[in-house]
Amino acid sequence: VDDLRELYQQVILDHYKQPRNSGEIENANRHADGNNPLCGDKLHLTASVSDGKIEDIKFQASGCAISTASASLMSEAVKGKTVSEALALGEQFRGVVTGGTPELHDMGKLEVFAGVRDYPVRVKCAVLPWHTLRAALTQIEEEVTTE
Amino acid sequence: MNAVSLREQFPILRSGLAYLDSASSTQKPLRVIEREASFYKEQYANVHRGVYKLSQTATDAYEGVRRQTAAFINAKSEREIVFTKGTTEAINLVASTFGRQRVGAGDEVLITEMEHHSNIVPWQMLCEEKGAKLVVAAIDDDGVLLLDKFASLITAKTKLIAVSYASNVLGTINPIREIVQMANGIPVLVDAAQAVAHERVDVQALGCDFFAFSSHKMYGPTGVGVLHGKLEHLESMPPYQGGGDMIRTVSFEKTQYNEVPFKFEAGTPNIAGVVGFGEAISFTQEALRSSGENALTQLTIDKLKAIPGLQIIGNAEHRSPVVSFVMDGVHPHDIGTILDINGVAIRAGHHCAEPLMHRLNVPATARVSLGVYNDESDIDKLLKALHKVREVFG
Numbered sequence: 001v002d003d004l005r006e007l008y009q010q011v012i013l014d015h016y017k018q019p020r021n022s023g024e025i026e027n028a029n030r031h032a033d034g035n036n037p038l039c040g041d042k043l044h045l046t047a048s049v050s051d052g053k054i055e056d057i058k059f060q061a062s063g064c065a066i067s068t069a070s071a072s073l074m075s076e077a078v079k080g081k082t083v084s085e086a087l088a089l090g091e092q093f094r095g096v097v098t099g100g101t102p103e104l105h106d107m108g109k110l111e112v113f114a115g116v117r118d119y120p121v122r123v124k125c126a127v128l129p130w131h132t133l134r135a136a137l138t139q140i141e142e143e144v145t146t147e
Numbered sequence: 148m149n150a151v152s153l154r155e156q157f158p159i160l161r162s163g164l165a166y167l168d169s170a171s172s173t174q175k176p177l178r179v180i181e182r183e184a185s186f187y188k189e190q191y192a193n194v195h196r197g198v199y200k201l202s203q204t205a206t207d208a209y210e211g212v213r214r215q216t217a218a219f220i221n222a223k224s225e226r227e228i229v230f231t232k233g234t235t236e237a238i239n240l241v242a243s244t245f246g247r248q249r250v251g252a253g254d255e256v257l258i259t260e261m262e263h264h265s266n267i268v269p270w271q272m273l274c275e276e277k278g279a280k281l282v283v284a285a286i287d288d289d290g291v292l293l294l295d296k297f298a299s300l301i302t303a304k305t306k307l308i309a310v311s312y313a314s315n316v317l318g319t320i321n322p323i324r325e326i327v328q329m330a331n332g333i334p335v336l337v338d339a340a341q342a343v344a345h346e347r348v349d350v351q352a353l354g355c356d357f358f359a360f361s362s363h364k365m366y367g368p369t370g371v372g373v374l375h376g377k378l379e380h381l382e383s384m385p386p387y388q389g390g391g392d393m394i395r396t397v398s399f400e401k402t403q404y405n406e407v408p409f410k411f412e413a414g415t416p417n418i419a420g421v422v423g424f425g426e427a428i429s430f431t432q433e434a435l436r437s438s439g440e441n442a443l444t445q446l447t448i449d450k451l452k453a454i455p456g457l458q459i460i461g462n463a464e465h466r467s468p469v470v471s472f473v474m475d476g477v478h479p480h481d482i483g484t485i486l487d488i489n490g491v492a493i494r495a496g497h498h499c500a501e502p503l504m505h506r507l508n509v510p511a512t513a514r515v516s517l518g519v520y521n522d523e524s525d526i527d528k529l530l531k532a533l534h535k536v537r538e539v540f541g
Contacts, residue, residue: 003488008481008539017476040497040504040511041480062510064478065540122484 006115007122008065011073016065021075023058032139034132036124041067045132052082059132064125066116071129073109083137090130097126153434154520165491165525170315170341170469170516172363176430179367183423194418195392195409209418212425213408219428220358221349222375229381229408230416233372234340235265237359238309240374240411241336242269244384245357246307249334252278255304259284259292259321260506261314264499266338270309279306286506290317290461298329308335312342316498316512317461318444318469320346327354334380340364344431344518345440345467350375366434366518367427368420374411381407388413434519443517444468447526451515454533460512468517471498474533477540479513485539486513489532491525 028046035042041063048056057075061068074093078086093110095101099117116126154160156176166174192202194209210225217225231237246269250256256270260283267281274281282305284297292310301308308330313320320342327335336357339348344365350358357380362371376384386393386404390413395403404410447470451457456475474482483495494514497504504511515529 004485004535004539007484007488013540038496042510064480066481068478119484122480125480 003118007119009112009115011109011112012065012069015069015072019059019061019068019072021058021072021079022060024060025056025058028056028058030136030139032132032136034128034135036063036067036128038121038124041125041128043067043071043129043132045071045129045136047133047136049083049137052084054078054081054083054086054137057133059129061129063128066113066122066125067128070113070126071132073112074129074133077108077110078133087134087137090134093130094127097123153437154522156430157520160520163490165521165528167491167493167515167517167521167525167529169344169518169521170364170467170514171494172369173344173366173518174520175368175427176366178430179423179426182426183368183419186419186422190422191419193415205418208422208425209416212421212428215425215428216373219348219432220343220373220375221351223351224378226407227375227378227381229374229376229411230421231359231372231374231411232370232417233361233363234338234359235269235372237357237372237374238265238336238338239269240387241357241359241376242273244387245334245376245380246270246273247277248384250274250277250279250306253304254279254306255282255302256280257282257284257297257300257305257308259297259310260286261290261292261317261319261503262309262311262500263315263338263340264501265340266309266311266336267502270307280304283502286317286319289463290314290319290507291463292319292321294322294325294329297326301329301331301333305330305333308333310335310337312337312339312346313467313469314461314500314503315341315469316471316500316503316514317463318466318471319461319463320465320467322465323353323355341467341469345435347435356380362420362424362427365427365431367424368417370417371420371424378407381411384411386410386413390414392416438519439522440468440517440519443521443523443526444470446523447515447517447529450526450530451533454530454537456537457533460507460509469514470516471512471514473509473512474536474540477536479511481540482513482533482536485536486529486532489528489535491528491532493529 025046030047044060059071061071097116157174190204192205194206213228214225216228334356337355339360343360358375363369393413460471479495496511
């Protein structure tokens with residue numbers, strides 16, 4: 001049961017049951033869809049970026065507790081950050097959940113996902129929102145059409 | 148043999164793991180593991196080639212399993228048995244040989260909503276290539292094939308019908324004999340991957356044209372599958388792959404193909420796997436005589452139904468020991484992880500049946516599936532672990 005609580009921490013359960021920034025931004029200039037075919041996690045992410053800064057971000061998730069909570073906590077963490085800050089945080093997050101980064105570098109609430117590293121099949125769930133965010137933020141053609 | 152002694156034959160289960168994912172792949176009894184090992188230690192050589200005695204010994208063992216397989220499913224002749232890598236390859240073999248011969252532009256291939264990807268995608272590829280149409284027969288909300296609708300979809304355009312014997316998600320067992328009668332001469336392929344470990348099979352009684360299954364879902368090694376085809380079809384089909392063993396004579400101008408079934412077995416086959424599979428056939432035949440699978444399936448369903456907020460997906464009357472379910476407010480993947488932490492292995496996901504998940508309006512399901520080694524203690528562990536799920540998720 002300790003293993004269980006290590007993985008499913010209260011913060012994760014809270015963000016799963018009540019995801020923050022849930023929904024879709026109507027005039028978003030960044031968007032991407034994420035899909036984890038193994039378990040059927042699906043994510044639709046929209047964001048408003050101006051002057052290199054993430055002004056707003058929303059997502060619609062249909063997935064497990066880990067992926068939904070990860071999307072919710074990610075949206076809180078990157079809102080107001082610059083694109084490059086968000087991408088760097090994504091790299092750091094990936095390091096933590098895959099076990100590549102042994103120590104946590106003051107990642108705030110995101111640290112609750114450290115327990116995922118003991119469950120290799122669930123790592124994909126935790127990083128899906130971050131993959132989707134990176135796809136949304138780096139899509140060149142979208143930037144070209146941005147007004 | 149009772150369930151205890153059956154279970155003791157599976158070394159991997161000594162850890163106490165409640166293994167409830169046999170529909171994905173069954174565990175292997177010691178006798179299968181040892182048969183494959185003893186074959187390598189004492190009888191191994193390539194088959195159909197050597198002039199020496201050992202090669203003949205290996206060939207005898209390999210061909211002996213072909214006869215055994217024919218008897219297992221009551222095929223008319225062992226020449227109707229083609230060894231493949233698995234069910235998937237068997238279906239692909241039919242799609243790319245027989246399918247290409249029979250299906251043309253404007254024709255139709257009929258399947259059902261409950262098919263596994265391996266009985267959808269090969270037909271989809273064939274239809275794309277030929278300009279034919281893949282027609283999908285509907286199921287009802289209990290996961291039972293709507294036979295009247297199915298019958299109405301069989302037309303002059305239908306050139307091939309492909310159905311699963313048992314659904315890997317719903318547990319539904321389809322009435323193959325009735326379907327073959329409805330087909331009225333249109334070739335029927337049966338994906339029997341989920342049936343052979345549970346049902347007694349008689350391909351002559353079923354009357355189907357092709358019958359495909361895998362060794363690894365019936366206590367045998369991975370990498371071995373069987374395609375049974377009516378001899379007249381196999382004779383008229385072109386080869387699937389070219390190479391060694393499938394030829395009679397080769398020149399740079401023209402190759403004469405070997406006779407059936409060797410025409411379809413190019414290259415060195417999974418010889419030791421096939422030999423191990425022979426042992427798995429014997430095991431399955433013996434185990435099923437004493438297995439309490441059906442009673443345990445019913446017990447599992449009854450106990451699951453008593454859990455608040457749990458819904459069973461698939462309520463066919465005639466079913467295999469496969470039970471899918473969903474729980475309010477908990478994603479199947481989280482159920483799977485919490486069960487795993489509590490020593491219970493189940494499958495969670497779309498089970499290689501994404502279109503079926505859409506039809507059922509669920510992103511995924513949790514699935515419990517039984518083998519002859521399971522007993523009530525496994526179901527007790529499952530229930531306890533599901534209570535943990537409720538504790539965590541409320």
